[in-house]
Amino acid sequence: MKMLKNKEVVFELTNKCAYHCTICPREKMTRDQGVMSMELYKKIIDEAIPRGLEFVTLLGFGEPMLDKYFLDRVRYAKEKKLSVSTDTTGYLLKEKLAEELINLKMDSIRFSCFSTTKEIYHKLHNLNTFDLAIQRINKLIELKNKHNSIYPKTGVYFVRQDLNRHQTEDFINYWKDRVDEVNVWEAHNWTDALELRSKNYKRKKTCGRPHSGPLQIRYNGKISACCFDFNSQLITGDLSKQSLDEIESNQNNINLKKAHSTGDMSKYSMCDNCDQMYEVPDTLYYTNSNNNKVGTSGNTYIPFDEEINKKKNETISKS
Ligand code: SF4
Ligand code: SF4
Numbered sequence: 001m002k003m004l005k006n007k008e009v010v011f012e013l014t015n016k017c018a019y020h021c022t023i024c025p026r027e028k029m030t031r032d033q034g035v036m037s038m039e040l041y042k043k044i045i046d047e048a049i050p051r052g053l054e055f056v057t058l059l060g061f062g063e064p065m066l067d068k069y070f071l072d073r074v075r076y077a078k079e080k081k082l083s084v085s086t087d088t089t090g091y092l093l094k095e096k097l098a099e100e101l102i103n104l105k106m107d108s109i110r111f112s113c114f115s116t117t118k119e120i121y122h123k124l125h126n127l128n129t130f131d132l133a134i135q136r137i138n139k140l141i142e143l144k145n146k147h148n149s150i151y152p153k154t155g156v157y158f159v160r161q162d163l164n165r166h167q168t169e170d171f172i173n174y175w176k177d178r179v180d181e182v183n184v185w186e187a188h189n190w191t192d193a194l195e196l197r198s199k200n201y202k203r204k205k206t207c208g209r210p211h212s213g214p215l216q217i218r219y220n221g222k223i224s225a226c227c228f229d230f231n232s233q234l235i236t237g238d239l240s241k242q243s244l245d246e247i248e249s250n251q252n253n254i255n256l257k258k259a260h261s262t263g264d265m266s267k268y269s270m271c272d273n274c275d276q277m278y279e280v281p282d283t284l285y286y287t288n289s290n291n292n293k294v295g296t297s298g299n300t301y302i303p304f305d306e307e308i309n310k311k312k313n314e315t316i317s318k319s
Pocket of ligand 2: 191207208209210225226227228229270271272274275276277
């Protein structure tokens with residue numbers, strides 16, 4: 001049995017979404033849209049646990065809460081003692097669902113919200129849901145307080161663009177005492193899909209993802225080597241037909257890893273043109289999280305329980 005290189009697995013529950021965010025490459029997504037079957041989701045989790053799976057992230061090129069099985073997915077993973085995280089805009093987080101997620105001790109929810117006003121929110125997300133999203137994020141916080149629960153850990157993130165740059169400080173000030181974590185990122189290119197940041201920096205041999213990134217499982221079971229691969233161009237296997245052990249020996253996987261070891265991307269135009277291949281400074285503009293570092297270009301999901309234990313140990317060693 002082959003162990004997972006990364007203890008995290010990312011599930012794209014669906015690639016459907018009602019939003020049309022200006023920083024998202026979905027507008028260029030030509031692949032089919034759908035929702036992962038519950039059967040496939042359970043099969044992958046059951047297969048991955050003996051191989052070292054510890055946490056699942058419900059995230060992909062769609063809104064996870066559009067999936068009618070969303071709560072069942074969280075429940076199943078929690079029953080298996082896994083840490084569970086998701087990213088959402090929050091407008092579908094009804095009070096009943098929020099209560100259920102608190103009861104299940106879901107580990108973490110990160111909300112994307114790129115404005116402090118209705119007008120700019122509408123322009124950047126292309127949906128008139130600012131009031132609803134803010135109201136539902138605040139309701140979750142209120143319910144956590146009511147139940148005296150630390151779960152789920154809440155985070156909000158803001159992606160800076162021309163239209164909202166001036167709102168950055170207001171955003172930080174509004175959220176920093178409400179949620180557990182605030183992050184402000186500069187926009188990026190989603191490989192070469194958008195032109196939001198410069199590539200005039202030192203080139204790297206690899207972005208690191210094919211070798212050590214978490215498995216990125218698309219709604220139909222296909223595995224992509226890359227979290228930015230919105231059109232599934234870097235497919236290294238199909239878990240609707242193959243086992244996890246077979247994926248490792250898939251020739252696509254071996255070839256892509258080789259390219260990322262040598263730095264020769266001639267057969268991978270997407271990687272060759274990707275903005276993640278450059279040492280771009282200051283991509284994280286602001287954070288109040290101990291897990292992230294301003295100026296770096298990536299963040300690692302650390303299970304909430306691990307964070308709590310770390311904090312406890314720090315407190316003990318200081319006393
Ligand atoms: S960024 Fe998220 S919410 Fe916005 S269009 Fe893309 S998938 Fe939908
Ligand atoms: S170089 Fe870009 S497209 Fe290729 S694996 Fe890395 S992030 Fe993905």
